[in-house]
Amino acid sequence: MRQIKSFALAAFTAFSLSSALVALPAAAESVIRIASVYPATTLDPSRSGAAGNIEPFGQLYSRLLRRSFETGELEGGLAEKWDVSADGLVYTLHLRDAQFSDGSPITAADAAFSLERVRSDKESALPSPLSAVESITAADPKTVVIKLKHALAPMLANLELWNVGIVSKADVDKRGVDGAFATDPVTSGPYMVKEWRPGEKLVLAPNPHYWRKGYPKSDATVELLEVAEPETAAAMLKAGEIDVMRGVNWAQVEDLKSTDGIDMRMEPSNVVFIVLLNHSREPFSNLKARQAAAYALDNKVLTQAITNGYAKPANTPLPGSLDFHDDAYPGLVADMDKAKKLLEESGMAGKEVKIILGAGSTNQQTGLLMQAQWQAIGLKPVLVNVDTPAWWESTGKGEYDATPTWWMNELTDPDLAVRWALCGSCDSHAFNTFYDNKKVNELTEQGSREQDPKKRAEIYQEISRIATEEVSQIPLYYSPFPIAYSKRLKDLKMTPAMQWTLEETTVTE
Amino acid sequence: MQIVLKRILQLVFVLLGICVVTFLLVHMVPGDPARVIAGDRANPETIEAIRKSFGLDQPLWQQFVTYAGNLLSGDIGQSMRYKRPVTALIGQFIWPTLFLTGYVICLAVPPALALAIASARKPGGLADQIIRIVGIAGMAIPVFWLGIMMSRFFGVALGWFPVSGYGKTFVDHLHHLFLPALSTAIWMVPVLIQSLRAALIEKAGADFVTAARAQGAGEREIFWRTILPNAVLPTLNLFGVIIAFLIGGTIIVETVYAVPGLGSLMINALLARDYHVVQGLTLMFAVTTVGVTFVVDLLSALIDPRARL
Numbered sequence: 001m002r003q004i005k006s007f008a009l010a011a012f013t014a015f016s017l018s019s020a021l022v023a024l025p026a027a028a029e030s031v032i033r034i035a036s037v038y039p040a041t042t043l044d045p046s047r048s049g050a051a052g053n054i055e056p057f058g059q060l061y062s063r064l065l066r067r068s069f070e071t072g073e074l075e076g077g078l079a080e081k082w083d084v085s086a087d088g089l090v091y092t093l094h095l096r097d098a099q100f101s102d103g104s105p106i107t108a109a110d111a112a113f114s115l116e117r118v119r120s121d122k123e124s125a126l127p128s129p130l131s132a133v134e135s136i137t138a139a140d141p142k143t144v145v146i147k148l149k150h151a152l153a154p155m156l157a158n159l160e161l162w163n164v165g166i167v168s169k170a171d172v173d174k175r176g177v178d179g180a181f182a183t184d185p186v187t188s189g190p191y192m193v194k195e196w197r198p199g200e201k202l203v204l205a206p207n208p209h210y211w212r213k214g215y216p217k218s219d220a221t222v223e224l225l226e227v228a229e230p231e232t233a234a235a236m237l238k239a240g241e242i243d244v245m246r247g248v249n250w251a252q253v254e255d256l257k258s259t260d261g262i263d264m265r266m267e268p269s270n271v272v273f274i275v276l277l278n279h280s281r282e283p284f285s286n287l288k289a290r291q292a293a294a295y296a297l298d299n300k301v302l303t304q305a306i307t308n309g310y311a312k313p314a315n316t317p318l319p320g321s322l323d324f325h326d327d328a329y330p331g332l333v334a335d336m337d338k339a340k341k342l343l344e345e346s347g348m349a350g351k352e353v354k355i356i357l358g359a360g361s362t363n364q365q366t367g368l369l370m371q372a373q374w375q376a377i378g379l380k381p382v383l384v385n386v387d388t389p390a391w392w393e394s395t396g397k398g399e400y401d402a403t404p405t406w407w408m409n410e411l412t413d414p415d416l417a418v419r420w421a422l423c424g425s426c427d428s429h430a431f432n433t434f435y436d437n438k439k440v441n442e443l444t445e446q447g448s449r450e451q452d453p454k455k456r457a458e459i460y461q462e463i464s465r466i467a468t469e470e471v472s473q474i475p476l477y478y479s480p481f482p483i484a485y486s487k488r489l490k491d492l493k494m495t496p497a498m499q500w501t502l503e504e505t506t507v508t509e
Numbered sequence: 510m511q512i513v514l515k516r517i518l519q520l521v522f523v524l525l526g527i528c529v530v531t532f533l534l535v536h537m538v539p540g541d542p543a544r545v546i547a548g549d550r551a552n553p554e555t556i557e558a559i560r561k562s563f564g565l566d567q568p569l570w571q572q573f574v575t576y577a578g579n580l581l582s583g584d585i586g587q588s589m590r591y592k593r594p595v596t597a598l599i600g601q602f603i604w605p606t607l608f609l610t611g612y613v614i615c616l617a618v619p620p621a622l623a624l625a626i627a628s629a630r631k632p633g634g635l636a637d638q639i640i641r642i643v644g645i646a647g648m649a650i651p652v653f654w655l656g657i658m659m660s661r662f663f664g665v666a667l668g669w670f671p672v673s674g675y676g677k678t679f680v681d682h683l684h685h686l687f688l689p690a691l692s693t694a695i696w697m698v699p700v701l702i703q704s705l706r707a708a709l710i711e712k713a714g715a716d717f718v719t720a721a722r723a724q725g726a727g728e729r730e731i732f733w734r735t736i737l738p739n740a741v742l743p744t745l746n747l748f749g750v751i752i753a754f755l756i757g758g759t760i761i762v763e764t765v766y767a768v769p770g771l772g773s774l775m776i777n778a779l780l781a782r783d784y785h786v787v788q789g790l791t792l793m794f795a796v797t798t799v800g801v802t803f804v805v806d807l808l809s810a811l812i813d814p815r816a817r818l
Contacts, residue, residue, distance in 0.1 A: 042591075122555070124555060126550050227767045229764050231765070232764070232767050241673055242673075387540070390538070428550075
C-alpha cells in the first residue's frame with residue numbers, strides 16, 4: 001500500500017512541476033526552421049526525384065550552371081564559362097576555382113564523375129536530362145567536355161537541374177556510395193549536413209568553402225523539419241516554433257494572411273493539376289468519351305471552389321509557366337450539353353468509371369466534383385481511396401479510369417515536360433495514361449533537336465493543341481506554391497523549380 | 510522460474526505468429542517501396558534496379574526465408590529508404606514515446622485514483638454524478654480534435670507551452686510533452702475511473718469487508734488495507750493493456766504535436782512501404798505487450814497472493 005501512496009505522491013509532484021513550467025523563454029540561437037510534409041530520404045542527388053529530396057539537394061550540391069534568383073536566367077555555376085560547337089554536339093565547360101566542403105578542390109574529374117552517375121547508374125532516378133549525351137570526359141583538371149548524340153536545345157538548362165549536382169569522386173571512391181551519402185556527405189553547395197535524423201529533421205550548416213564568396217549571407221543553421229499535419233505546422237508557425245510553412249492548405253490561407261508577423265505568399269511554380277485518364281481501356285480509350293469528360297468539368301468553377309481562386313485555370317495539360325506556352329489558346333471550354341451529346345455518340349454512356357483518389361483534401365474535393373459532373377452526363381463514377389504507394393501501383397499498371405493529380409516540371413524548357421506527360425514512346429507511358437499519338441511522339445524528338453526558338457515555339461504549341469483536343473489529360477489549374485514565412489526572414493523564397501534561395505536569406509532577430 | 514519459462518515459450522509463439530502475419534500483410538498491400546525511394550519521375554528500369562538491389566524481385570517465400578534467417582541471427586533488418594538499421598531508427602524514436610508514456614501515467618493515475626475513490630464513496634451522490642458526466646465527456650472528445658484545440662489555445666493564443674517537438678533537456682521534455690500527455694490523459698482518466706469505481710463499489714459490499722468490520726477494524730483501515738487492494742486488481746490489468754497500447758499507439762497525438770516518436774516512425778514506414786521498419790516495429794510492440802502484461806501479472810501477485818500466475 002505504501003508503494004501506491006508514494007507512487008501517487010511522485011506523480012503529483014511531477015504534475016505540479018510540469019504545470020509550473022509554463023512560459024519558458026525560447027533560447028536565442030540563429031536557426032531558420034522550415035516545415036514541410038515532404039520527407040528527406042536520401043542525401044545522394046542521383047538517387048531520388050521526390051520533393052522532400054529535391055529541396056535539400058539544391059542546398060548541398062552546386063551544379064555546373066546556376067539560375068539567377070533575381071532574373072531566372074542561366075549563368076555560370078561551378079563552370080565559369082562554356083563553348084558550344086557550331087553543330088551543337090560538343091559542350092566544353094571551363095571550371096572556376098572552387099572547393100568542396102572538406103576543402104579539397106573541385107575538379108573536372110569530379111564533374112564528369114557526377115554527371116556520369118546520373119546518366120548511366122542503374123539506380124539513377126532521373127537520367128533523362130542527359131539521355132542525349134554520348135560521352136562525358138575531363139579533358140584537363142579544369143575542363144569538362146560533353147559530347148552529344150544529337151543536338152539538344154535545352155542541354156545547358158539540363159545542366160542546372162537538381163540531380164546533376166557535383167559530388168566528390170574521391171569521397172565516393174573512399175567511402176563507397178552508401179558510406180559517402182549516409183550521414184555527412186562532402187558537399188559543393190552553400191550548405192553541408194550538420195545532422196540528419198531521418199523522419200524528423202535534416203539540419204544544414206553553412207559551407208565555409210562555398211564558391212560564391214560571402215554566401216550564405218546568414219550564418220544561421222537551417223532545419224528542414226518534417227511535419228505531416230498542416231494544422232500542426234500552422235500552429236508551430238504562429239507560435240514562432242518554425243519560420244516557414246511549406247504546403248499551406250487553401251483553407252488556411254486567409255487565416256495565415258491575417259496573422260501578425262506572417263507573410264503568406266503565393267510563389268510562382270511549374271506545377272499543373274490535371275485529371276489523368278486511362279487510354280488503355282474503356283470508357284476513356286474512346287476519344288469522344290474523353291472529350292465528354294473534359295467538357296463536363298468546368299475548370300474555372302472548379303479552380304475557384306478548390307483553391308479559392310488562388311490558382312489559375314489551365315488551358316493545356318502542360319504547366320502554364322513553360323517556355324512557348326500559349327496563354328491565348330482557349331482550350332476546351334466547359335459545355336454540359338456538348339458533353340452529353342459526345343458521350344451519347346461515343347456509346348460509353350452508363351459505363352462505370354473507377355476514379356482513384358490519393359491522400360489529401362484537394363484530391364478528395366476534386367474527386368467529389370468529378371463524380372457529380374460525370375454522373376450528370378451519364379457515366380457511372382465510383383470513388384476509390386488509396387495511399388500514395390498504392391496510387392502509383394494502380395496508375396502504373398493501368399488499373400484505373402481516372403484520377404486527379406499534379407506534377408511539376410523542374411525546368412521552364414518544355415522538352416522534359418512533354419517527354420513525361422505526353423510522349424507515348426518515352427518511358428513514362430505519358431504519365432501512366434497510355435496516351436500514344438505518333439505525331440506527338442515525332443514532334444517531341446523534333447522539338448528537342450530544333451535550335452531555332454521560333455520554330456520550337458511552333459512545335460510545342462502544336463503538341464499542346466493536339467494533346468488538349470485529344471484530351472491526353474484533363475487540365476485543371478496552374479497552382480502556385482502557397483508558402484507562409486515569418487517576417488523575420490528577408491529574401492527567402494522558393495523558385496519555380498522547387499529550390500529555396502537560402503543562401504541569399506538574412507535573419508532579423 | 511516456471512512462470513518465466515512459460516512466458517518465454519508463450520512469447521516465442523506470439524512472435525512467430527506476428528512475424529508471419531506482418532510479413533504477409535506488408536508485402537501483399539499494393540505499393541512499391543522502390544517508387545517511394547526514387548520518386549515520381551523515375552523510369553521503370555530504375556525502379557527495377559532498386560527492387561533488385563533489395564531482393565524484392567525474388568519470390569515471396571524466398572524473401573521470407575532470408576528475413577527469418579536474419580531474424581534468428583538477431584538482425585531485424587535495414588530501412589530501405591534511409592539505409593539505416595531498424596534498431597538505430599527505433600533507438601532514435603523510442604525515447605519521446607517512452608517519456609510520453611511515463612508522463613501520461615504520472616498525469617493520469619493520481620487523479621484517476623482520487624476521483625474513483627471520491628466517486629465510489631457515495632455512489633449516486635453529487636460528486637459521483639459530476640465525475641461520471643465529466644468522465645463521459647472526456648472519453649467522447651476525439652483526441653485529434655482535443656489536441657488541435659489545446660495547441661491552439663495553450664500553445665498559440667496563450668503561449669504557455671510549445672506546440673511541437675520533444676526538446677533537448679529533461680525540463681524541455683516535460684515542457685514540450687505536457688500538452689500531448691494531457692490530451693492523452695484526458696481520455697485515459699475516465700476509463701481508469703470507471704473500472705476502479707465499479708470494483709470499489711463491488712468490494713465494499715464483499716463478505717471479507719463485513720468480516721473485517723466485525724473484527725473491529727476502523728473504516729479507514731478497512732478501506733486502505735482491504736477494499737482498495739482488492740479493487741485495484743482488475744484496473745491494474747486494464748492499465749497494463751493501456752500502457753502497451755500507448756507505447757505502440759500514440760500515433761494521433763504524435764502527429765498532432767509533431768513529436769518524433771514511434772507512432773510517427775510507424776506511420777511513415779507504412780506510407781513508404783518500408784517493410785523492415787514496419788516488421789521490426791510490430792515485433793517490438795509485440796514484445797512490449799507481452800512484457801508489460803507479465804509485469805502486471807507479477808504486480809498482481811504481489812498485491813494479492815491469491816492471483817496465481
